[in-house]
Amino acid sequence: MKHKFYLSLDDNELKSLQALISDESNTLNNLFENFINIQDQDAYVKHHVYLSLSDISGFNIDDFDNNSDLKIDLGLSMYHKKALKNYFQKIVKELNSINIITVKECEGLIKVNDCLKLVKSKI
């Protein structure tokens, strides 16, 4: 039977927990580090996707959320959506992935959440 623990920690508490775990078990430490990396990667993707959408739309990143519609809420035309390829490709490359984001995939984006899913699917 698997048990799940949900912890809410600040940066100092996180470091203390990481030090504690590293002393106890290599396996557990590796798992913990992997988890931390994934969490950071998600945050990285979200931050940079939001920056990209802000740059191409002219809106501040606080003006929209994951459910915002790219056309109605952010004012992006089909041509803007296609131009997102370059923005998102740079994020994927920064995360050391060689996967290609295609123009057609960007053409099909509808909401901000779709952008996050697309970039995450390539890393």
Next chain:
Amino acid sequence: MKKVIFIFLCTLFAIPVLSQDKFIDRFTLRQSFQSKNDKAEPAIFTFTKTEDKPESWMLNAAIGYDLLKTSNAVLSVDPYFEYHKNTFIDKVQDNWQAGVSSEWQINDLSESNWSPILITALKYNEDVIKEITSFQGNIYFTPLFKGKAKDIRYFWIPNNLTDFWNLFQFTYSPYVGFENENRIRTENDSSKGSIYRLLFRVTSSITLFPKNESLKDKFEFNIDWQYRNDFSENVLDLTEREHLYFTTGFNYTFFSSTDGKKSAKIGFDYTNGENPAKNFEKQSFCALNLKVKL
């Protein structure tokens, strides 16, 4: 003017969001690849057969295949085939063409404030009604700028969406370009020759109530105006140098899935003029349409 009122079904392949790994996902079905509108219209088909009258049908469809899956540029190249037949109207249209179309955003918008967009096509064209076979080509240009947060002060910027308060969202796309038609086989010698045209086109879209949660993206009004001028030609039976084509439509979306990828709408469309690029002769007609996006 002949008025035709009918209902037909339209389908558009859903474009995958997560990945484009499947072979089938790289196909696109739409109304035309002649020039890639900002708003790609779905393919349409309708068929009517009554007991005492001959069958009537209409098909406007184009299928293309995305060649550049691994390209690093904002460039799409699609070999395509499209067929346009309409027997509901006075001057029947029966035309098919096969070729390659491309669309290229020259500048990287993440590093530049604007980019020229070049839309080109090379195709083999068959006008079944006039029995004219030709090679055609076109190149169109439109500019793309970064968005301005839908600010009303920048409504004049092309391909830029602007909110006019809570009333409507407006955008327009201007195109300038050239077309050529080199006829290689004709029924009459007087139809032989080559035609070179200048094109100026403006498409516009107005979406009502963009800030109303329950009404946004429900009502849309579209306009497409095209002007062609034969600046050089050597075809004897051509009588007019200028060609105007105008189409407008009003749509009401009565169903939309939560992810926005599937929808059904009913619309009223009006067409007037001629489009030599699709062998659509000068005439006008109206249509009431049911449009389904799958």
